[in-house]
Amino acid sequence: MPEFFAPPIAPFAIQFDAQTATLSPEGPTLTRRMSDLEGLFLDHEAWAASAAGDNPVVYTVVSSPVPETDRELPQSITTIHAGATGGELWMTKGHQHPDHQGEIYLALHGRGGLLMFDGERTEWLDMLPGTIGYIPPGWAHRSVNVGDEPYSFLAVYPGVAGHDYGWVLEHGMGLRAYRGADGGFDLRPYNG
Numbered sequence: 001m002p003e004f005f006a007p008p009i010a011p012f013a014i015q016f017d018a019q020t021a022t023l024s025p026e027g028p029t030l031t032r033r034m035s036d037l038e039g040l041f042l043d044h045e046a047w048a049a050s051a052a053g054d055n056p057v058v059y060t061v062v063s064s065p066v067p068e069t070d071r072e073l074p075q076s077i078t079t080i081h082a083g084a085t086g087g088e089l090w091m092t093k094g095h096q097h098p099d100h101q102g103e104i105y106l107a108l109h110g111r112g113g114l115l116m117f118d119g120e121r122t123e124w125l126d127m128l129p130g131t132i133g134y135i136p137p138g139w140a141h142r143s144v145n146v147g148d149e150p151y152s153f154l155a156v157y158p159g160v161a162g163h164d165y166g167w168v169l170e171h172g173m174g175l176r177a178y179r180g181a182d183g184g185f186d187l188r189p190y191n192g
Ligand code: M6P
Pocket: 061, 076, 077, 078, 092, 093, 094, 095, 141, 142, 154, 155, 157, 163
């Protein structure tokens, strides 16, 4: 059998619990604290004070055991805690896929938003449990917790996709999400 057709890993089942936002078996877990989010919040002083203070966990990413390699379809569950820094709602770093691969997100728990930016156009999708957000090729993506409890979502993406974080630092995301009045949120221009 040519190398191209060799199955990379054997079929297997993953137990998935939307309520507890867990996968079993699970692969590595990534924990992002405030200090890992340098240069992302508009209010740098508020970010620096938080990172130098209690340096809270902003989000975690639990992966399935599927490897991030070509032709595989890895999954992960991200849980973003509720909070705001300088009024800006807690969020993921956000990234672009270097080779412009697509991705899907399925909201599991809490209230979130999926912010996408292709360098010119910005899109915001409200993400409530059961919403599938489609991220087309070439759109950088960031998730935001707009509620007052943890927001969790499942991601499924090509193993070859990769994470270009520098793209977001260079180009921004078009908009930022801030805590609003009466439990709502406001979207404002990226540069304030
Ligand atoms: C989703 C997927 C992951 C990503 C994670 C956190 O689970 O898109 O690939 O790592 O969100 O987002 P970020 O990498 O931007 O911090």
